[in-house]
Amino acid sequence: MRVDNYKKRNEDICPGCELSELEIDFREAGTRFRLFPQSPLLTDYQEPETVWVSIAPWEIGPGPSDDRMYVVDAIDKDYYDGPRLPPYNGAINPPAIAGPDGHFDHLEIGTHEFEAAHMYGTLRFVLDIWETYFGHEIEWSFSDTFEQMELVPWVDWDNAHAGYGFIEMGYGKDDEGHKFPYNLNFDVLAHEFGHQLLYSVIGMPTDDTATPQFFAFHETASDIVAIISLLHFNSVIDRLLEQSSGNLYSRNELNRVGEESNTRQIRMASNDIKMKNVPDPDTPLDQLTIKQLHDMSLPFTGALFDLFVEIFQQKLLEKELIDPELDELSRGLTEKMDNEQQVQEAFDSAYEANPLGFKQALVDARDYTGLLLSLSWEQLSWNLTFPQIVQSLFNADQELSDGQYSVEIAEVFDWREIEY
Numbered sequence: 001m002r003v004d005n006y007k008k009r010n011e012d013i014c015p016g017c018e019l020s021e022l023e024i025d026f027r028e029a030g031t032r033f034r035l036f037p038q039s040p041l042l043t044d045y046q047e048p049e050t051v052w053v054s055i056a057p058w059e060i061g062p063g064p065s066d067d068r069m070y071v072v073d074a075i076d077k078d079y080y081d082g083p084r085l086p087p088y089n090g091a092i093n094p095p096a097i098a099g100p101d102g103h104f105d106h107l108e109i110g111t112h113e114f115e116a117a118h119m120y121g122t123l124r125f126v127l128d129i130w131e132t133y134f135g136h137e138i139e140w141s142f143s144d145t146f147e148q149m150e151l152v153p154w155v156d157w158d159n160a161h162a163g164y165g166f167i168e169m170g171y172g173k174d175d176e177g178h179k180f181p182y183n184l185n186f187d188v189l190a191h192e193f194g195h196q197l198l199y200s201v202i203g204m205p206t207d208d209t210a211t212p213q214f215f216a217f218h219e220t221a222s223d224i225v226a227i228i229s230l231l232h233f234n235s236v237i238d239r240l241l242e243q244s245s246g247n248l249y250s251r252n253e254l255n256r257v258g259e260e261s262n263t264r265q266i267r268m269a270s271n272d273i274k275m276k277n278v279p280d281p282d283t284p285l286d287q288l289t290i291k292q293l294h295d296m297s298l299p300f301t302g303a304l305f306d307l308f309v310e311i312f313q314q315k316l317l318e319k320e321l322i323d324p325e326l327d328e329l330s331r332g333l334t335e336k337m338d339n340e341q342q343v344q345e346a347f348d349s350a351y352e353a354n355p356l357g358f359k360q361a362l363v364d365a366r367d368y369t370g371l372l373l374s375l376s377w378e379q380l381s382w383n384l385t386f387p388q389i390v391q392s393l394f395n396a397d398q399e400l401s402d403g404q405y406s407v408e409i410a411e412v413f414d415w416r417e418i419e420y
């Protein structure tokens with residue numbers, strides 16, 4: 001169904017329209033929240049953007065809560081560890097309550113209620129996006145035990161995690177070293193949702209059957225979930241294009257995942273790390289640290305980010321928004337940095353000539369990548385291997401477009417020395 005929708009949309013794409021057929025637009029029937037697309041510690045993101053989530057105001061209760069998830073704003077709670085699982089039954093702050101019109105965009109920034117609504121609104125927004133790509137409801141991996149996912153906006157912990165039946169948020173630090181809640185950091189929230197999505201789609205190994213590939217894949221997939229989701233904010237797309245003129249090979253806001261402040265970010269999605277720079281994925285799990293598992297995910301994250309950029313650039317070429325010469329020149333950038341300024345100037349004039357065309361190409365590339373990933377992940381199981389992940393992408397591309405991007409898929413994984 002979603003594949004048909006995609007093909008249909010490609011045929012009669014409207015050059016002037018900003019919303020594609022897959023655009024997630026619940027303005028008619030949904031509920032309003034105000035979300036920070038990136039950490040509000042960043043100079044450009046101090047104002048939240050209003051978004052609509054899919055469900056109607058009367059379907060969202062205090063917390064906020066609905067049939068899929070609920071916020072419990074715990075006081076002095078330790079993070080879940082080992083056998084301890086939801087539900088949390090200790091002391092709580094008063095729940096966030098909708099305004100008289102049923103929406104949650106009236107809450108004041110800086111209150112517990114705003115943070116609770118920000119966590120819920122973000123996760124619901126990201127769930128809507130990925131259920132649209134998957135074309136069906138995502139059944140939680142823990143649905144045998146819990147009907148809803150518990151969301152804990154604050155635990156006094158310098159981390160965040162997703163586990164069996166819950167997502168909970170600790171804190172990062174600002175430039176002065178002060179604690180800043182991750183419940184206001186879209187990337188961190190969306191990344192943790194990515195883990196929950198993956199548990200649901202590919203299943204979960206037991207402690208003795210888990211492999212390094214499984215953990216590394218989880219980190220990659222969760223970062224990419226965050227990046228694709230971020231591109232559903234109109235303000236992010238506009239700012240990204242304004243700042244880069246569509247030259248996404250340059251260092252930009254999109255490829256810094258989990259940016260916490262003006263100077264700190266968690267990972268660079270755009271990196272030049274190859275498999276030879278990270279631990280061997282066949283190393284036994286008990287000989288690897290968490291940091292090494294994260295490192296192992298970087299070539300894969302880099303490859304998928306590059307693939308998204310390649311798809312975008314192909315779309316710019318197809319629509320004749322850039323010429324083949326610029327395409328060629330910009331690809332060589334990682335090797336020949338002296339061309340950097342020339343490439344940027346060429347992008348600047350191409351973008352200036354047709355900003356709306358660039359925006360449409362970016363939205364198309366985003367949705368193609370989202371569909372590609374959802375089709376790919378549906379083929380995988382928790383006992384996946386790196387070559388299987390790459391093969392599943394070739395299969396998904398075949399299904400979506402008769403293999404339109406098979407050359408690009410091969411190129412990005414070859415460059416990273418990821419075998420398939």
Ligand SMILES: [Zn+2]
Nearest residue numbers: 191195219222
């Ligand atoms: Zn993670």
